[in-house]
Amino acid sequence: MAAVEQPRPLAIEKPRPLATGATKPFWDGLGRDEVLVPRCDDCGSWVWYPRRRCPGCLSDRLTWTVLSGRGSVHTFTVARQATHPAFAEELPQLLAVVELEEGIRLTTTLVDIDPDAVEVGMAVEPAFDHGADGVTLLRFRPATPARPATPASR
């Protein structure tokens, strides 16, 4: 077969989250520098990620609740090869699982820290990453004890 002209490679866009009806309050909250997580009125469980029904008891009586967002690094890795070409500019990627004080675990990345300084168990606080597309991602940075209680500065 004759050579087919190949389209020029497009810049690879990073995948961005698309909120659903079940999750919109969370993403809206991040836009205000707030961490909002649903809690089950029936069994008291924190529900992460947000769902229409509580995993386990399947109650649909959930209440959005503002959390401090403070927690600790449950585990992490330093990805030295991009997990996907779209993330090559973030190398080395500081991928982490953060456990909030309430016990739920989130997928995130760590910022404002040297890769060699990351340790499991270290205290972290939210770093609200406001994107130009209006979406805010919830990243985490080492906790600053001098800034308790109030959300991160705007």
Add this chain to the structure above:
Amino acid sequence: MAGGSEPASAATATRARRGLRGDAVVAGVAQYAPERHYRGERRSTLEQWADLAALALADAGLTPDEVDGLVTANLRESEMFVPSTVAEYLGWRVNFAERVDLGGASPVGMVWRAAAAVELGLCDVVVCATPARPTPSLPPGQPRPWTPFGASSNVMGSPQAEFDIPYGNLAQNCGYAMIAQRYAAELGYEPRSTAKIAADQRTNAVANPDAVFRDQPITVEDVLASKVIADPLHVLEIVMPCAGGAAVVVASADAAERGRRRLAGGNGGLGGAGAAADAGGRSRSHRPVHVTGFGEHLTHKTPTYMPDLVRTPIGPAADQAFAMAGIARADVDVVEPYDCYTITVLLTLEDSGFCAKGEGMGFVRDHDLTYRGDFPVNTHGGQLGFGQGGMAGGFSQLIEGVTQVRGEAGERQVRGCDVAYVTGTGGIMSEQAALVLQGA
């Protein structure tokens, strides 16, 4: 959340479960040797399915018209209605047709389902296959599977698309790396031990003429000196995807024996299907290898949401498999654990009960995992040494277990091998399945 697997295990222990009697036999096996660079003719996965099925049936001494069940994984040519597509293409009339979607655990999941169907009396001869060679290139404009995120779903509404992928948490390396880092913080990590898993398995691969790395022995130092991809995983601790493919015939004891008699008696009744002729003139019949126990357990897709990152679902799966088979861990002669990463092997040895949680690093250090050692593990080289033939990768462990129990493993044969323990791992320690195989 810690110890989240305990209630499930307790329930398993206290509730009387029925299971296999051990009647079903893995009667035939076939496998394309993994190839890093496949240069043969590209064929559709349906064509490969038919080819692998013919080879596995010939190995069992059974004929296509005896097939009354099939189990398949995904086909490249068809997103839906996969089992009927396979049945039609092969010209089979089946009473049992399954598509199994358990990632790397699919082969083990396929075989126990086939064995269960045979014991239920639904069918006598079930072919399970996972083609994994490259398919023909699609001309421009043809509809094509759009999977730029691999096993991670970036479809709107998928939890991964919303809460994991936007942070770059996708593919397998980072998930396994984070499990390993958690293990390190909680229980202690010995890089030389995980490296030794790769090195010992490579020793096994060197004794396997079908292994992609048969000519490249490695040492613990080689592994530790190799590039770190995602801390703490070195590139030599990460499996290499290859072209491949595999099929297995699961049959009732009667059907298996019928096939054995044909093979033992030459080519009687087989017509031209006896493709696996033995050049040495020996009987081509094989020792029957029975499926005597299995277990399967799932809790998550993404490890962020695992109840416990270092106590994996293989635990309940293993407990069920051993209880069903009625054997002890000490009865096992070869352990063939899924090995997409070295940490997968370590966690599987611990959670399967061969050593206590947290003792895996010392266990690996203190035992010789090679085929001539005191605790043979992945005697074919594992997928790390043999090559991971795509979805057929998990079949390499299962087929090696069968080959060892048959006593046909050649240079790497473990003497007196009667019991093989095989595991399958899908995703990131997410889909987990265990199987006990025993010689008659």
